[in-house]
Amino acid sequence: MHTMSMRLVSGGTYNVRASEMAAHLQERQQKSITCMVHFLDDSQEAFEVDKRAKSQHLLDKVFDHLELVEKDYFGLQFIDLTPAPDTMGHGSHQSAGPYSLRWLDPLKTIKKQCRGPPFEFFFRVKFYVSDPSKLSEEYTRYHFFLQVKRDILEGRLVCPHNTAALLASYAVQSDLGDFNPDEHREHYLADYQFIPSQTEEFEKQIAELHKQHRGQTPADAEYNYLDKAKRLEMYGVDLHNARDQSNIDIQLGVTSVGLVVFQNNVKINTFPW
Template sequence: MASALAAKIGLNSLKRRQAKNFSVRICTMESDMEFSCEVKWKGKDLFDLVCRALGLRETWFFGLQYNVKDTVAWLKMEKRVLDQEVPKEEPITLHFLAKFYPENAEEELVQDITQHLYFLQVKKKILEEEIHCPPEASVLLASYAVHAKYGEYDPIVHKPGFLAQEELLPKRVINLYQMTAEMWEERITACYAEHRGRTRDEAEMEYLKIAQDLDMYGVNYFPIRNKKGTDLLLGVDALGLHIYEPDNRLTPKCSFPWNEIRNISYSDKEFTIKPLDKKTNVFKFNSSRLRVNKLILQLCIGNHDLFMRRRRVDSLEVQQMKAQAREERARNCRG
């Protein structure tokens, strides 16, 4: 039995080696796409193909994510796709998602497609309560989400009940109040009606401007232990590293902004954060899972790089993209 199974596995791997192509399904926040890829392709070859298909040029924010056991991983750009721990069944399913978040969406996001994908991803995280959102902000965000979908409010078209099938508020917010679905719709519609004069794209940007001020926006959390063995959470985001109590993801115990960190080193499951100020204590913590440690390192390096990039003059490519976006928007306004 064992030898038959081994022979079957060996045959499958032989078939893959002999095949010149393999199929991949890419799930974006809006739709799925399928591609035929060459077996020799590296992560970057596939990633570039997806970005071209989407017409996306702000590639530095995004990545291709997949699940490995009970954690997530991001496709490495410099390594062959098939040499990574991607799912083995074809089509291989990968998720095209924002890996890094902007500090200021309005200043940083240039293309409409970039903004739209962020909007959809952040909205999903808020509705699934991965980002905590207070009730008042939830209603306001819901009204901008409605505007982004339905366009300008028109009382003749948008009659009571038009939001009956929409998921617009986190369940936690709905459960806080003894309000019917009709009452919630009335509140959201009243806000929606005040947004007259905005385009759908502008509604999405207003949504992101509110969302980016929420405490859990853009933070990746990881369970860690300090030198004393105390359970804590590490938060990695656009601004730096944050240490939280396990039961409070909203307010960090302490923070290390990127511009105040001299060095982050990692050795044998132990991370060391060395602040620029030598009078400030070095912070050490342990994370026992290798895959999670690799992910923490990736997010630290990527977020730090973007933090520094934001504080330099825009590259020629970004300047050209911004000029092109301004021209397109001006044409749309005239049209």
């Protein structure tokens, strides 16, 4: 064991134990860091990456884990522990309570961007396509389906009640298959959550619509889900708070077709690319 070191502080001295010094030295000598990635299906996986490697190395490991072919639509987000300002003018942030979510830059190291350990990331759709039902890979569509479902549940994608029920019924068909009166008794949807304030009446509406989807495979149901979701006015809109010339609160949305302006979740202007 090393001799304990002594440091002078105001009013006296304190000991720094050799074990603490050894732990600090060990941390400096570690060549890799552990990154926990949370996926859209609520699973999670730990990945070991070289602490000096660019973040693209982590992205590559995640894509390999998922066996994703169409990689360019997806990215990893992390919680930026710097409190989010009231007005955000850059596309790198999304609100996450008092903090914000930032996209991991693949050209920089992880430790240059994130505080940790722990290093936690969220796998998300980064670029929404205008017609996700036409994506060439079924597995890519599956992740878009999971993302849009999460967008509605977390209130980022505003959706009329009847449309939300129809979308939810496709999600149920994807998960449970055809409606079966022997298995799917009253309240069989009680453990599902599709919208922020879900009611029993809403679940009954979903159940009635679920009965109409007999014969649809999970891939069929997810295709139909995305075909309906793409028509929502706020589908794929990444909103950022701003103020106009009259100091009125607005939201600027970046989409695949151009820049859109919303006020109180109502689109008031569009500027095509």
